[in-house]
Amino acid sequence: MSSTRSSKRSPSSESFTCRVCRKTIASESSYKRHERYCRKRLVSPAPPRRKSCLACIRAKCRCDSGIPACGPCDRKGRSCVYSLDTLGSREGGPIVAARSSTRLPVSGYLTASSSSTNTREHSQSASLIGGASLNSDLPSLRTLSKVSRTSTSESIVGDTWGDDLATDQSRGQPSLGLHPPPSSQLLRPRIQKLARAELVSNLITQMLCSYPEKRLDEVSYPPFFHHSTIQRSAKSTPLNNPIAICQELAQNYASDASRTDPAFWNSIAAEQERIYTNRSSFDKWTNMDSAQALTIYLLMAASSGEPVLNQYPSIPITLLYTLGSLFGELNVTHPGFSASATNRRPSWRDWIFAESKLRTAAMYFIFAMCFDVQFGIPCDRPEDYAFGDVDLPAAKVQWEAEDEMAWEREMDLVEAGREKDGDDGGEKEEMRLKYGDLVRYNKQVCGKGGRDDLEEGLARRIEKWQREVDEFGILVSLCGTMA
Incomplete structure (x- = not known):
């Protein structure tokens, strides 16, 4: 009898991993109890303790x-x-x-x-x-x-x-690590130098602030999300899927009362911390989903205004910093922001990933044009990426293709049209237009010579792109008028 009791008390060789915090637990009963606790804290974290100075x-x-x-x-x-x-x-x-x-x-x-x-x-x-x-x-x-x-x-x-x-x-001096403070206007609207730019900025701001109000389902989602992202989220485990968690938070954000609820912003802070902690273990798709979810949280914070920004001053910095770390992970294996890095046609999934990455990067730059994101990291080094390095978003029919076959047909049409759209005697084009090309085109149009000073090939390609853009392309075009 004693040997039987002893065998029951012996620990099992099987271990269990919490799907929320990734902690390893030996007992199945403890694992289930721990995961229920983690799930509860993920939705409604414990309030922070107030401490004295x-x-x-x-x-x-x-x-x-x-x-x-x-x-x-x-x-x-x-x-x-x-x-x-x-x-x-x-x-x-x-x-x-x-x-x-x-x-x-x-x-x-x-x-x-x-x-x-x-x-x-x-x-x-x-x-x-x-x-x-x-x-x-x-x-x-x-x-x-x-x-x-x-x-x-x-x-x-x-x-x-x-x-x-x-x-x-x-210099032989002790490093104190002291630096001037970040901007006190973090995530506040930027004041544009020109009245025309101020009007365009206000219009872009209203468009950006509408994205967190979308339901993030297959019917209503921001234009930098691909429909396969929403479909993939519906099939995955919601406990640790960034888009699924973002969908739940977006539904809460739709209620005006939740926008100033401490539990709501504590949930965002907890999700940001979870993403930052586990980012190095994510695959490229989870990193991309996390970057897009954090972009939505930034838009939530910016559109909520002073009550939230004054009460939670650390949230904007942690979101921006974590977003940068995610792009650091993505740029290790997929550097740059171009969907046409090679001459051969990529697979549909690879194209979706590259296009989603450049659209999410463009979202950051657009956001930075309209809101203050200066929080103390220098960004003027020659090797740094700029908005001008980002490809212009793909055509509406390509981005919204329902399946791979529809996308293949649209890509065939694009490649067939490259011969006649070449800049030099019908020579085949391989490189996509970049945001810097759009800015250059706009400056030529607004120059003293007007349309007479336009580069013929550039003008034809930009105008063709403008005829085929989706909602996100319109947003990028508006930004091009502010540069």
């Missing part, structure tokens, strides 16, 4: 945990400093300072610490990254993609500011 802790007075400075510090004119060990109950975390005189956000300054190794810290660290002011008007996706694959705050800061840290060390 260091000055109030020393003074032994009640702190209201205000951001950027608490009430007692603001009234007494003293420096209000939060540290990660008080804000997040983490040991050895960096110190984040916010002075009431300048009213900086909590993400203003960062001192890197090498002792922090908490697995969950990377997402919070992304929201605390300060940096030099951006010199360029339009940040680059390649720069945003230069993020760490590890989970420590030191690695994230080191990768982002590697050049600055190396310079300090070469």
Whole structure:
């Protein structure tokens, strides 16, 4: 009898992996209980604990945990400093300072610490990254993609500011990791220099803000989503599918009451952290789905306006930073933003992936033209990608082809028309037009010579593209008038 009881208590060799947090659990009953807990927390995360600033802790007075400075510090004119060990109950975390005189956000300054190794810290660290002011008007996706694959705050800061840290060390000076704060206007509408550009920007903004209000089903979805993405999401496990989770959050976003509900934004923060944690283990399709879902969350935050942006100042930075890290993963195996990198015709699935990637990249650049995305990462290096490097979106009939056979027919027609559309004596064209070509064409049209100064081949190709575009192509065309 004793041997029987002993055998029942012996652990099973089989282990179970939580489909939400990827934690390995030995017992099946514990696994089921743990996964139910994770699923509940994914939809409605636990509210963060309110912590006191260091000055109030020393003074032994009640702190209201205000951001950027608490009430007692603001009234007494003293420096209000939060540290990660008080804000997040983490040991050895960096110190984040916010002075009431300048009213900086909590993400203003960062001192890197090498002792922090908490697995969950990377997402919070992304929201605390300060940096030099951006010199360029339009940040680059390649720069945003230069993020760490590890989970420590030191690695994230080191990768982002590697050049600055190396310079300090070469001079024999200690590197403090201190940089000017990100823009306090993050995700606020940009003020355009010209009245015409302001009108176009307002129109584009209204179009962008309509995307989160779509149901994200087979009937209503944004034009940078391919219909196969929605179909693939319906067939997959909703627990860890970024599009399925985004669909559920989009349905909640449709209610005006949910837009200021802390539980809703905590759910977005939890999903962002899950994506950031697991991004290196995703395949290319899951990375792409995650990038598109994060783009929707950025649009949600921007369109919700001041109430949300003031209450959750870290959400825009973490979303932008994670989006950059996803493009970093994608660019390792699929560099660039072109759907015609080779002369041979790709498979339908490869074409969908390349086209989805360039459309999602274009969405970021369009968003950056209308909203402030300057959060402290320099984006003016010569090797960085720019909007001009991105291919113009494909024709409506190609993008909306119902199946592979329909797409093949449309590709045959495109290749048959290349002979007569060539720029030089009917020579066959292989390269697709890029956004930079559209801007160049618009500048020629608006130049002193008007249409007389147009490059004949470029004008013919641009006008042909304009006749065949879908809704997303119209959006890109509007942006081309602002450049």
